[in-house]
Amino acid sequence: MATIDNTTYRIIRRLYSVDGMSQRQIAKHLNISRASVKKYCDGSNLPGIRSEYQIPKSPLRIEIEGTIVKIIEEHKDAPSKQKLNAKIIWQMLVKQGVVIGESTIRKYIQELRVDKPEVFIPLEFEPGEAMEFDWGDVYAFINGVKTNVSIFCAVLPYSYGIFVGVFPDKTGPSFFTGHVMAFEHFGGVPLRCIYDNLKSAVLEGSGKNAITQVKFKVLEAHYAFESVFCNAASGWEKGSVENLVSIVRKIAFTPMPHVENFKELQEHVTQKCEEYCATHKIRGRNRSIKEMLEDEKQHLLPLPVYPLDSSEEIKCNVYHDLTIKLNNVKYSVPKEYVGLSVTAKVSPFHIDIYYQGEFIYRHQKATNQGDHQYVLEHYLTILQEKPRALMNAAPIKSGIMPNELSDFLKLCKCADKNKQLIDLLLVLNSNVSSDNVLWAIKKANQTQCPTYEMALFYLNMQSISSDSKAQDVEIKRVDFNEYDQLLGGDHT
Numbered sequence: 001m002a003t004i005d006n007t008t009y010r011i012i013r014r015l016y017s018v019d020g021m022s023q024r025q026i027a028k029h030l031n032i033s034r035a036s037v038k039k040y041c042d043g044s045n046l047p048g049i050r051s052e053y054q055i056p057k058s059p060l061r062i063e064i065e066g067t068i069v070k071i072i073e074e075h076k077d078a079p080s081k082q083k084l085n086a087k088i089i090w091q092m093l094v095k096q097g098v099v100i101g102e103s104t105i106r107k108y109i110q111e112l113r114v115d116k117p118e119v120f121i122p123l124e125f126e127p128g129e130a131m132e133f134d135w136g137d138v139y140a141f142i143n144g145v146k147t148n149v150s151i152f153c154a155v156l157p158y159s160y161g162i163f164v165g166v167f168p169d170k171t172g173p174s175f176f177t178g179h180v181m182a183f184e185h186f187g188g189v190p191l192r193c194i195y196d197n198l199k200s201a202v203l204e205g206s207g208k209n210a211i212t213q214v215k216f217k218v219l220e221a222h223y224a225f226e227s228v229f230c231n232a233a234s235g236w237e238k239g240s241v242e243n244l245v246s247i248v249r250k251i252a253f254t255p256m257p258h259v260e261n262f263k264e265l266q267e268h269v270t271q272k273c274e275e276y277c278a279t280h281k282i283r284g285r286n287r288s289i290k291e292m293l294e295d296e297k298q299h300l301l302p303l304p305v306y307p308l309d310s311s312e313e314i315k316c317n318v319y320h321d322l323t324i325k326l327n328n329v330k331y332s333v334p335k336e337y338v339g340l341s342v343t344a345k346v347s348p349f350h351i352d353i354y355y356q357g358e359f360i361y362r363h364q365k366a367t368n369q370g371d372h373q374y375v376l377e378h379y380l381t382i383l384q385e386k387p388r389a390l391m392n393a394a395p396i397k398s399g400i401m402p403n404e405l406s407d408f409l410k411l412c413k414c415a416d417k418n419k420q421l422i423d424l425l426l427v428l429n430s431n432v433s434s435d436n437v438l439w440a441i442k443k444a445n446q447t448q449c450p451t452y453e454m455a456l457f458y459l460n461m462q463s464i465s466s467d468s469k470a471q472d473v474e475i476k477r478v479d480f481n482e483y484d485q486l487l488g489g490d491h492t
Contacts, residue, residue, distance in 0.1 A: 004032065009040050009047045016041040064098060065108055125158040127292075128299030130228075131182070131190040132157055135170050136245035138253040143260055147367075149253075151269075152178030153244045159292035160282050161186065162273050164248050166265050167348045168367050174348040176219055176310035184307065185270075186293075188300025189223045196230055215312075222308045224301055251276050262349060311345040311352070318342055322378055326351065330372040331363045332395070335382060374399040376425060383422050391418060401425075404441040408450050420452035427459070436462055 011030065015021045023041060027034040039045050068089060075084050090105040136151045152165040163185045167174035183189050220227055252272040259265045277289040316324035318337045323330035324344060333353055342360065345352045353360040363373045374395035383393060396418050409421055428437045440459035444450035
């Protein structure tokens with residue numbers, strides 16, 4: 001059967017459909033085979049188009065494919081990062097005595113499509129219906145140090161209004177504080193909150209079988225929302241927030257911001273998110289994020305009268321070194337609490353210590369294990385009683401104190417500089433204004449060889465200066481007429 005071109009095909013179709021000629025007549029008229037006319041006359045085939053056909057699989061291939069499917073089935077429960085790939089399967093087959101190339105196995109697996117992705121349905125939300133949450137990791141320079149920052153991302157999928165909280169870690173206090181901040185930022189609470197299976201919320205299980213933590217149940221009850229947990233490895237179930245993590249990296253952390261502290265970083269990130277909402281429009285939507293967000297806020301549930309206390313309360317014993325211990329970090333307290341049990345309220349950035357409901361001290365939360373928080377003032381009276389400990393006392397070497405005192409310790413060249421530091425701290429804790437004392441120590445430090453006596457000198461000079469303020473002197477004009485009368489007569 002000869003191959004025909006498009007011109008001959010057109011003539012065949014015209015003669016058959018328009019002129020009503022038979023297949024025999026068309027074949028004779030065009031001098032082509034009847035088989036060709038039969039194939040193309042009714043339009044069921046096009047010239048130049050080869051019909052697809054499938055080569056039957058050989059018995060050997062059928063056997064190998066069966067083995068591949070069996071191997072994959074046996075390892076289907078392996079962790080995602082330990083899933084089998086084509087190369088490993090090929091190596092396993094070779095060990096079993098199968099002589100075959102790696103590329104052939106790769107082709108078999110591709111055609112079997114045993115690893116084809118699961119399909120999903122695009123989701124749409126009503127205003128105020130849902131909020132999605134997730135964690136991400138970024139870097140920023142905080143006080144000159146490159147720091148790993150955890151970002152708590154929240155998005156309203158109807159409007160795509162976004163909020164991001166920045167934290168030093170992903171612990172429970174950060175997780176719950178992120179919720180409180182997000183709800184207050186949007187001015188309300190959605191009907192449902194959608195999560196990955198975060199350890200801060202889920203005790204065990206995943207998806208609809210997730211069992212939540214007690215603290216999370218309190219959060220859920222206080223803000224009157226319903227929690228929804230995604231199935232394992234099902235990021236598309238909260239696709240809006242999955243995209244948000246990468247968006248925030250781009251708009252707020254590229255290039256890496258340089259800030260003094262987490263408060264300044266939070267202000268920076270919030271500003272960038274607000275700029276994004278004010279100027280961005282989601283593809284396929286008629287209105288901007290800002291416009292849709294203003295509409296959605298009207299549909300959110302009202303906030304409770306009081307925000308939830310997101311801190312974590314931990315009972316701790318005060319040891320003989322005047323410290324409690326949390327996550328391998330020591331936090332000091334005054335000596336009168338040694339041997340007692342206190343309560344530490346752990347927040348993302350602070351640790352507040354209480355005894356029987358009475359506030360004792362607030363510490364900055366340490367970011368690294370072993371970064372002990374010794375407050376030198378807590379050890380002041382003990383150091384006075386045990387002067388031999390001055391040389392090696394950890395609260396002096398690495399304790400928390402004003403920068404002026406830290407600089408004094410570095411610059412002072414006296415053999416008893418530790419004792420002088422304690423003496424200055426005693427002055428600082430006296431009735432003298434702390435601002436005046438720190439100013440005097442700073443002036444002494446500027447000499448590069450500060451001493452206790454030098455700091456006292458500047459403190460006394462400041463006191464004298466403040467007490468001897470210049471008084472205004474009233475100058476009266478002299479009446480010379482009265483002077484002339486005293487001399488007796490006119491002496492012009």
